[in-house]
Amino acid sequence: MNKHFSWLALEYPEGINRHFFDAPPANNFYPLRTKALRALGKMPDWIRHNLEARQPPDYGLPKDQSNATAKYEDSRRYLSGGPTRISQLIRRTFEEDVNAVIAGGSTAINLRSVLSIVYDFLTMPDMPGSQAYALLALRNHLFTEIGVVPYFEGGKKDDDFKITDIEASLSSMWTYFRPRYLSEGQGKQATAKKKVMAFLQHFLAMKGILQWHVKDLKAYEAYLANGHLWPREKKLRSALEFDKSPFLNKWPETGELINEIWGLPLPIRGADTLFRGGLKFSSRQGLITAIHGGPGSGKTSLALALGVYLAPFGIRTLFISGEEDEQDLRNKIGGLVPDQVRRLDRMDPAGDWIDFYHLPPPSETDSPENNVLTRLIEQFALLTNKLNSNTESEGDGFYIPKPCRAIIVLDGVHDLFVATATSDDQGSSANTQIRRLYQLIEAQKQLQALVILTTGQEWEGNARLDYLAEVTLHLSHESVSEYGAKPDRRIRLCKARHQLCAAGTHGLQIAGAKGVRFSPQINYQLDRRSLWKMRIPDKRRIKTVLQQVTQIGLLKPNQGKGNCIFRENRHVPRLFANSHIFLNGEGSGGKAALALKIALAPSFAIENAAGAPDFKKTVRDEKVLVVSFLYPKEYYEQIASDLVVLHRAEYPQLEKKHPLKTNLEVIHFYPGHLKPNDLYNRIEWALDEAELMGDPYTCVIIDGIHNVFLQFPEIERYRLIWPQIYNSLRSRLIMTITTHTTLFMPQSVFSGESATRVDDSRSEPLRHALVQKSDFVFEIDRIPIWHPNYQNKPDYWGYFVVKTLSAINQPIPNGHVLWSREQMVFVEDEYYPSCNPTNNKPPEGEQPQIDMFT
Known part of the structure; x- marks a missing residue:
C-alpha cells in the first residue's frame, strides 16, 4: 500500500504537512518518507519520472523479472517497508466490515468510501480541528466531480442547488433506508442519476454515515479504473450502491448537514461542535459577528486566531484597531498558532495573509460630516467595490466560490463610538449613536465578508449590537480573584441567526502548545456521538x-x-x-x-x-x-x-x-x-x-x-x-x-x-x-x-x-x-472447592475480612 503514496515526498518538502509522513512513537510504525526519499538529489531519473506522474516507484518494471533486476531493488529504497499511517488507515477499513462479510460466504461487500479514508488522512491527528481543512478540500472536490455548487445570491445560476433541494433529497434518502415491510431497512440505494442526490450520497459516505456496497467485484474494478466518483456512463455508476453504516444509530440533523455543505468550517478544536459543522453566512454571503468581553478576556486573541486559522483557505484578513500597534499584534499571533498549522503547505510563514490599519485618534477639527466613524464607513464602501471586482474576474466557467471572501476585524468598537461622541456635540445623544451604529453595520453587510466586531463588556451599545449582529459571543475570565482556583476562560454562544448551533456556555483556551481551542459542553458532544450505536461485548x-x-x-x-x-x-x-x-x-x-x-x-x-x-x-x-x-x-x-x-x-x-x-x-x-x-x-x-x-x-x-x-x-x-x-x-x-x-x-x-x-x-x-x-x-x-x-x-x-x-x-x-x-x-487455590472464602463465615468471635457486597 505504501508505494502508492511515495509521490507525496516529492510534492511536499520535509517539514511541510508532517502529518502525511510522521510515524507514531509506538507499535513499530514507519515514516512514509524513507531515507532515500530525503535525498532527492540522488534519485534516479526514471524513479523521479514515476513519482512526478504520481505512480509507484517500481511502475513500469516487468513483473515476471522484477525480483531479479537491479532497478527493482533500487526502487525498494523509496518504499516504506512497514506499517505507515496511511496504510493503517486503509487496512482498518477492512478489519470489520469486509472480513465479516467474506467469512459469511457473501460475494457482496461493504466498504468505507475512499473519501472517508482521505478525510481522516488529511486531518492532523493531534489537531482534530484541522478536519475543517479536509472538509473544505473534499467538499470542493465533490462539487467539481459531480458538477454542482450550492446556490448563493449573485452566483452563477447553472448547476447550483438550494437548501430545499438538500432537504428533499435527505427526506427521500431517509425514507428509502427506513425499515419497511419487505426491505426491513436493509435495502441498498443505487448511485443517483440526479446530481444533488449523488453529491449527498458521496458526502455522507465521506462522513461515514453511508458505506459503499459492491455486488460485482469486476464491475467495481472497472468503476475504480475510470477514476471518477460519479462517472457519466450509467454502467460504471451502477457498480456502486450505497448502504447505511451498520454502526449508525440515527441520521444526522438536517441543519448540521446544511452547515457543513454551505458553511465556513472553522479549523479550531471544538468549533465543529459549537457551530454544528460550520459558520453559515446570510443569503447575501456576509456574516456580522459580535464578540463582547472585559479586559483580558481574549477578544483580540480570538479575532486574530480566526484569521490565522482560516488563512490556509486563501482568506485574507484586514485588522482595524485603535488600541494596539501592528508589531504587538503580530507578536501575539505567534502564540496563537500551533506548530502543526505553521507547517501546512498553504500557510504563509511571512504573514502576508493579514493587513493592519491603525485608526487615528480623534482630532479637534473633526466634524459630524468628517470624523473617524464617517471616514471608516466610506472606506468600507471602497473595499466593497474592490472585493466585488475580484469576484467578477473569476470568469464565467464552472466556479466554486470561496466560503468567505475576506475577514474584517474592527477591534474595540466601543472606543470608536466614544471617540466620535467626544468630537461631535450631537454625537453624545443616544439617537445619533444608534443611527451611526446602523450605518456601520449596513456598510459592513455590503462587504459580503466575515466581519468581527469586538466591544468592551460595559459599553451601552452592546444590547443594540447584539440585536443587529448575526452571531453573538460573550467572553469571560472566571475565578481570577479566587485564591487557589485555576483561572477559567469561558465563551457564551448567545445566538447564530442563520444556523443550528450549540447555544450556551463553553470552555475557551487561548494559550498553550495546542493554540486556541474550545471545550464544548459535554451534552452537545454526546449529542454528536449519539449518531453511533452503543457497542455491546x-x-x-x-x-x-x-x-x-x-x-x-x-x-x-x-x-x-x-x-x-x-x-x-x-x-x-x-x-x-x-x-x-x-x-x-x-x-x-x-x-x-x-x-x-x-x-x-x-x-x-x-x-x-x-x-x-x-x-x-x-x-x-x-x-x-x-x-x-x-x-x-x-x-x-x-x-x-x-x-x-x-x-x-x-x-x-x-x-x-x-x-x-x-x-x-x-x-x-x-x-x-x-x-x-x-x-x-x-x-x-x-x-x-x-x-x-x-x-x-x-x-x-x-x-x-x-x-x-x-x-x-x-x-x-x-x-x-x-x-x-x-x-x-x-x-x-x-x-x-x-x-x-x-x-x-x-x-x-x-x-x-x-x-x-x-x-x-x-x-x-x-x-x-x-x-x-x-x-x-x-x-x-x-x-x-x-x-x-x-x-x-x-x-x-x-x-x-x-x-x-x-x-x-x-x-x-x-x-x-x-x-x-x-x-x-x-x-x-489448592483448597477450592472445599474452601470458598467469600461464602464461609469465620469462627465465632473472630472478625471477617470486610466484603461490602455481602
Whole structure:
C-alpha cells in the first residue's frame, strides 16, 4: 500500500504537512518518507519520472523479472517497508466490515468510501480541528466531480442547488433506508442519476454515515479504473450502491448537514461542535459577528486566531484597531498558532495573509460630516467595490466560490463610538449613536465578508449590537480573584441567526502548545456521538488472561518473572472484547497492575462453533490508554514492561510468531480544580487522535476513580460526568476497565474489632451505578486468613482473592483465583472447592475480612 503514496515526498518538502509522513512513537510504525526519499538529489531519473506522474516507484518494471533486476531493488529504497499511517488507515477499513462479510460466504461487500479514508488522512491527528481543512478540500472536490455548487445570491445560476433541494433529497434518502415491510431497512440505494442526490450520497459516505456496497467485484474494478466518483456512463455508476453504516444509530440533523455543505468550517478544536459543522453566512454571503468581553478576556486573541486559522483557505484578513500597534499584534499571533498549522503547505510563514490599519485618534477639527466613524464607513464602501471586482474576474466557467471572501476585524468598537461622541456635540445623544451604529453595520453587510466586531463588556451599545449582529459571543475570565482556583476562560454562544448551533456556555483556551481551542459542553458532544450505536461485548473475540494460572508451590518470591508453568483454570470467566469491567476492593490489592494485565493480554478470535479460540494468532496488538487519578506515567510503564515478560510465558505458542509488546499512554491528573468538560475532552481527544493515526486504542483504564471524591472537587460536584464518559466510551470499539478502592482503617484480623471506613461513603452511589452498568464485576480482597485452611499457611497471607460477582453472557463461576500483586500472576487455590472464602463465615468471635457486597 505504501508505494502508492511515495509521490507525496516529492510534492511536499520535509517539514511541510508532517502529518502525511510522521510515524507514531509506538507499535513499530514507519515514516512514509524513507531515507532515500530525503535525498532527492540522488534519485534516479526514471524513479523521479514515476513519482512526478504520481505512480509507484517500481511502475513500469516487468513483473515476471522484477525480483531479479537491479532497478527493482533500487526502487525498494523509496518504499516504506512497514506499517505507515496511511496504510493503517486503509487496512482498518477492512478489519470489520469486509472480513465479516467474506467469512459469511457473501460475494457482496461493504466498504468505507475512499473519501472517508482521505478525510481522516488529511486531518492532523493531534489537531482534530484541522478536519475543517479536509472538509473544505473534499467538499470542493465533490462539487467539481459531480458538477454542482450550492446556490448563493449573485452566483452563477447553472448547476447550483438550494437548501430545499438538500432537504428533499435527505427526506427521500431517509425514507428509502427506513425499515419497511419487505426491505426491513436493509435495502441498498443505487448511485443517483440526479446530481444533488449523488453529491449527498458521496458526502455522507465521506462522513461515514453511508458505506459503499459492491455486488460485482469486476464491475467495481472497472468503476475504480475510470477514476471518477460519479462517472457519466450509467454502467460504471451502477457498480456502486450505497448502504447505511451498520454502526449508525440515527441520521444526522438536517441543519448540521446544511452547515457543513454551505458553511465556513472553522479549523479550531471544538468549533465543529459549537457551530454544528460550520459558520453559515446570510443569503447575501456576509456574516456580522459580535464578540463582547472585559479586559483580558481574549477578544483580540480570538479575532486574530480566526484569521490565522482560516488563512490556509486563501482568506485574507484586514485588522482595524485603535488600541494596539501592528508589531504587538503580530507578536501575539505567534502564540496563537500551533506548530502543526505553521507547517501546512498553504500557510504563509511571512504573514502576508493579514493587513493592519491603525485608526487615528480623534482630532479637534473633526466634524459630524468628517470624523473617524464617517471616514471608516466610506472606506468600507471602497473595499466593497474592490472585493466585488475580484469576484467578477473569476470568469464565467464552472466556479466554486470561496466560503468567505475576506475577514474584517474592527477591534474595540466601543472606543470608536466614544471617540466620535467626544468630537461631535450631537454625537453624545443616544439617537445619533444608534443611527451611526446602523450605518456601520449596513456598510459592513455590503462587504459580503466575515466581519468581527469586538466591544468592551460595559459599553451601552452592546444590547443594540447584539440585536443587529448575526452571531453573538460573550467572553469571560472566571475565578481570577479566587485564591487557589485555576483561572477559567469561558465563551457564551448567545445566538447564530442563520444556523443550528450549540447555544450556551463553553470552555475557551487561548494559550498553550495546542493554540486556541474550545471545550464544548459535554451534552452537545454526546449529542454528536449519539449518531453511533452503543457497542455491546463481542463474543467473537475473547481474553483468557484470568484463566492462565500457576500453582503456589511453583511460585517462589525471588523467582524471575516469566519462569512459571501456567495452565487453564475454569473458575473465572472469559472476557469479551468491548466489555466494561469493574474492579473493586480494598486498598493495596494491586488493582492497577491487575487492570493492566487484563488490558495488555492478547485477544483471540473464536473460529468454530465449539467456541474454542485460535491461540496461534491474536486479533491485533493491544494499545492501552490509562486515565490515572493516582500514579504518574512511569509507574504504569514499569508494570507494563514486567507484564509483557509474563505474557510471553503465559502464551508461549503465540510469542514465537507474534511477539508481544507494550503500547501504553497515560493521562495523569494532579489533584486540583479539574473541570468536568476538560476531563471528558482529554479522554475523547486522546481516543480521536489514535483513530486518526490509524492505531486506535483497544482499552481504556480509569484507575483510582475513588480518588475523585478526595482531591477533585469540581468533578465530585458534577455527578453526571461518569455516566456521560461511560456512555461515550460505549460508542467505540474499546474495552473499559475501572478500578475503585473502598478505604478502611484495618484492625487486627484476629481481634473482635471492626474495620473503620474512612471515605464517608461519598463514592457509594457511583460504585453501585458502575456495578449496574458493567459487564464484568470482580471483587479483590485479602485472603481470609482467619479461615482454618489458611491460618497456618503463611505462604497464602500475601495473596488476594479475585471473585467474580457478575459476568455477561455466561454463567457466573462459583470459584475464584488468587492474585499475587508482587509477582502479578494468578494462582490456583489448592483448597477450592472445599474452601470458598467469600461464602464461609469465620469462627465465632473472630472478625471477617470486610466484603461490602455481602
